[in-house]
Amino acid sequence: MKHLLHKITLMVAAVMLAISASAVKFEYKGVFYNLDLDSKTASVTYTGETPEGNTYSGEISITNKFKYEGEYYRVTSIGEKAFYGCDGIVYVKIGGLVTSIASQAFGNNSMKSLIIPSQVATIAEDAFSGSSIDIFTPEALADYSFLKGVSTSAKVFAPEASLEGIRALWGGTAKSIAPHYYLEDLSTMSEARFRLHKTEYYSLPDAEPFEFSSVITHGVEIFPNEEGVYSWGNLSLGQLCEFQINYSLDYEDIGATEHIAAKPLIQCEEAAVNAGVFTANIAAEENATYSPTEKGVYVDGTKYAADAAGKVTIDALAADAEYIAKPYAIYKGKTYYGAEFVISTKNATGISGAAAEAKFTFNNLSKNGYIEVATTAAGDVAYFIMNITGQKEKEGIIEGDGKVNTVSTAELSSGIYLLNVSGAGITKTVKFVIK
Numbered sequence: 481m482k483h484l485l486h487k488i489t490l491m492v493a494a495v496m497l498a499i500s501a502s503a504v505k506f507e508y509k510g511v512f513y514n515l516d517l518d519s520k521t522a523s524v525t526y527t528g529e530t531p532e533g534n535t536y537s538g539e540i541s542i543t544n545k546f547k548y549e550g551e552y553y554r555v556t557s558i559g560e561k562a563f564y565g566c567d568g569i570v571y572v573k574i575g576g577l578v579t580s581i582a583s584q585a586f587g588n589n590s591m592k593s594l595i596i597p598s599q600v601a602t603i604a605e606d607a608f609s610g611s612s613i614d615i616f617t618p619e620a621l622a623d624y625s626f627l628k629g630v631s632t633s634a635k636v637f638a639p640e641a642s643l644e645g646i647r648a649l650w651g652g653t654a655k656s657i658a659p660h661y662y663l664e665d666l667s668t669m670s671e672a673r674f675r676l677h678k679t680e681y682y683s684l685p686d687a688e689p690f691e692f693s694s695v696i697t698h699g700v701e702i703f704p705n706e707e708g709v710y711s712w713g714n715l716s717l718g719q720l721c722e723f724q725i726n727y728s729l730d731y732e733d734i735g736a737t738e739h740i741a742a743k744p745l746i747q748c749e750e751a752a753v754n755a756g757v758f759t760a761n762i763a764a765e766e767n768a769t770y771s772p773t774e775k776g777v778y779v780d781g782t783k784y785a786a787d788a789a790g791k792v793t794i795d796a797l798a799a800d801a802e803y804i805a806k807p808y809a810i811y812k813g814k815t816y817y818g819a820e821f822v823i824s825t826k827n828a829t830g831i832s833g834a835a836a837e838a839k840f841t842f843n844n845l846s847k848n849g850y851i852e853v854a855t856t857a858a859g860d861v862a863y864f865i866m867n868i869t870g871q872k873e874k875e876g877i878i879e880g881d882g883k884v885n886t887v888s889t890a891e892l893s894s895g896i897y898l899l900n901v902s903g904a905g906i907t908k909t910v911k912f913v914i915k
Contacts, residue, residue, distance in 0.1 A: 504517060504548075505525065506522070506548055508543065508546045509541070509543065509546075510540070511524060511540060511541070511542060511543070512524070512526065512527050513546075513553070513555065514559060515548060515553055520551060520553050520554065521554050521555070521556045521557075522546070522553045522554065522555045522556070523555070523556070523557040523558070523559040523562075523582075524542055524555065524557070524558045524559055524562045524563075524578075524585075525559045525562055526561055526562055526563075526564065531560075531561035531564040531565065531584075532564075532565065534561075534563065534565050535566075536563055536566045536569055537566065537568030537569055537570075538568065538569065538570055539570050539571060539573075540563075540569060540571070540573065541575075542555055542558070542572065542573060542574050542575040542578060543555055543575055544575045544576050544577045544696070544701060545577065554577050555575050555577055555578060556578060556579055556580070557578060557579065557580040557581070558574070558578060558580070558581045558582060558585045559582050559585065560582040560583045560584060560585065561582075561583070561584045561585065561587060562582070562585045562586075563585060563589055563591075564584050564585070564586075564587045564588060564589070565587070565588045565589070566589055566590070566591075567590040568590075569589065569590070569591050570591075571591065571592075571593070571594070572591065572594060574594075574595070574596065574600070576597060576599065576694075576696055576724055576726045577599070577696070578599070578600060579599055579600055579601050580601065580602040580603070581596075581600060581603045581604060581607045581626075582604050582607065583604040583606050583607065584604070584606055584607065584609055585607045586607055586608050586611055586613060587606065587607070587608065587609045587610050587611065588609070588610040589608075589610075589611045589613065590611075592613065592614060593613060593614040593615070594613050594614070594615055594616070595616040595618070596615060596616065596617050596621075597618075598618060598619035598724075599724060599737065600621075601621075601622070602623075603621070603623070603626040605625050605628055605629060606626075606629045607626045607629065608627075608629045608630045609629035610629070610631075611629070611630060611634075612630070612631035612633045612634045613630065613634055614634050614635045614636070614637070615627075615630065615635075615636050615637070616636075616637045616638075617637070617638045617639075617642070618639075619639070619737075620638070620639045620641060620642045621638075621642070624638075624642070624645060624646050624649055624650070625649065627646065627649055627650040627652075628650065630650070630652065631652070632650070632651045632652035632653075633652070634652055634653075635652065635653045635655060636650070636652060636653070636654045637654075637655050637656070638654060638655075640656040643655075643656055661676055661692070661725065663675075663676060663677075663740070664676075664677060664896060665740055665743075666709060667715075667721075667740055667741070667742050667743050668742065668744060668745045668765060669715070669716075669717050669742060669743070669744045669745075669765055669767060669770055670713060670715060670742070670767070671711050671713045671714075671742070672697075672712045672713075672715055672721040672740050672741075672742050673709055673710070673711045674710055674740055675704075675707075675708050675709050675710070676692045676695075676704075676708075676710070676725060677894070677895060693726045694726050695724065695725055695726065696724045696726070697712050697721060697722065697723035697724070698712070698722070698723075700712075710723075715742035716742065716769075717742060717743065717744065717812075718742060718743070718814065719741065720739050720740070720741050721740050721741070721742065722737065722738075723738055723739070723740070724737050724738075725737075725738060743816045744765040744770065744772075744809060744811065744816050745764075745818070746762070746764045746765070746775070746807045746808065746809045746816060746817065746818035747762075747763055747807055747818045747819065748760040748761070748762060748763075748777065748805075748807050748818070748821065749761045749762075749763050751821070751823075751908065751909065752908055753797070753823060753824065753825060753902075753908075756795070756797050756799060756825050757793065757794070757795045757797070758779075758792075758793070758794040758797060758823050759791065759792070759793050760777065760791070760792055760807075761786075761789075761790050761792075762775045762776060762777065762790045762791075762792055762809070763790065764790075764807075764809035765809075770811045771811070772809040772810055772811055773810050773811070774786075774809070775790060775808065775809040776792050776807070776808060777792050777794070777805050777806070777807050777808070778805065778806050778807075778808055779794060779803050779804075779805045779823065780803050780805075783808075797823065797825050799825055800825060801824070802822055802824045803822070803823040803824075804821075804822060804823075805820065805822070805823050806820045806821070819911060821898060821909045821911070822866070822898065822900055822909050823909075824900060824902040824909075849888075849889045849890075849914075850886050850887060850888050850889055850890075851886075851887045851889060851899065852884050852885065852886055853878050853884070853885045853887060853901060854882055854883065854885065855880045855882070855901065856880070856881075856882055857881070857903065858880055858881065859880050860877045860878065860879055861877070861878060861902065861903035862876070862877055862878075862901070862902055862903050863875065863876060863877070863878055863899065863900060863901045863902075864899075864900050865887075865892070865897050865898070865899050865900075866897065866898045866900065867895060867896070867897055867898075873891070873892060873897065874887075874891060874892070878901070887899075889914055893914065894914050895913070896911065896912075896913050897911070897912055897913070897914065898910070898911055899911075
């Protein structure tokens with residue numbers, strides 16, 4: 481009998497040692513995590529020995545990963561009763577790698593609101609039991625059953641397509657929420673390059689502005705350069721680059737999954753319209769692997785191929801008209817396009833002798849900057865500035881005969897714009913970016 485008891489004691493001790501060897505509680509920047517030493521993952525947990533002794537308060541930021549004893553651990557979940565009973569928490573910023581929220585993680589919690597990132601796929605039914613937290617779900621969730629535990633005095637903000645199901649499941653107030661960022665695709669053949677821009681919550685006009693932080697792609701966290709451009713290298717033409725965006729609205733982070741395909745840089749250079757004839761040089765990116773077999777310009781759906789030197793000429797333009805055009809190039813049988821631009825023949829009267837020109841100087845392209853425009857046209861010509869959605873932001877008249885005109889950019893917000901100058905025999909469009 482003694483031998484049997486001794487054997488059982490040894491077995492229990494071995495089990496306890498195995499448990500303690502594979503799970504460790506660790507504090508990182510004020511947040512406690514349970515570490516799984518085998519999978520190198522971590523789960524957010526309560527501060528004390530039991531959930532009833534939880535002392536979290538103020539601003540809580542759940543990191544994506546941290547280092548423990550020389551190895552990185554990824555934070556993939558918010559554990560059972562992690563923030564249970566906390567009445568002093570202002571907000572919780574959920575990390576971009578968290579995919580699950582466990583039972584009563586936010587139970588009996590007095591927080592005002594929480595934004596659930598798009599990568600969170602599993603939420604326990606009683607995760608918010610006894611709480612009245614306003615919940616934001618920028619992406620549609622597969623299962624909203626967790627709302628059964630949320631007080632009906634709270635509000636839920638979700639995509640329009642999810643509202644019907646939410647209202648059928650839950651008796652509280654559900655409102656739609658619109659996308660609140662857009663992507664400027666700057667990608668090239670070997671490197672996915674993009675810039676993120678903020679818009680507003682259309683259903684929440686009083687929402688605070690937000691800023692982007694980092695992007696996670698292929699398991700790697702990347703940050704923007706001084707110009708706000710994110711980049712991911714080693715891509716082949718057409719390869720898809722998937723990434724998750726981390727950004728903050730007011731004081732909370734949201735994640736959103738996006739994707740972008742690598743493509744070549746194609747653009748029109750030295751584009752001009754003289755006497756109703758459009759000419760331009762088409763520059764299309766080339767390397768040892770990819771070389772364009774054809775390049776040119778599409779104008780209102782009609783293709784105009786460039787010659788062997790890359791020059792395209794279009795003499796079939798109507799007088800006093802505007803056309804939407806975009807350069808193209810064909811690589812290995814697939815057509816890629818550059819940015820759209822406007823070709824205009826409005827008020828084109830032509831000038832005898834030398835053709836009129838428009839010259840631009842860009843100075844301090846910011847909300848306090850300006851553009852200098854000078855033309856050799858005889859007399860005044862018109863200009864307009866258009867944003868990337870095709871809306872005119874500004875227009876007016878500039879003097880010709882070589883005089884330098886100053887056009888302020890103070891009224892423009894950050895973004896991409898087209899500046900067009902046309903009249904008296906010239907039409908020229910250039911792209912610029914306000915930072």
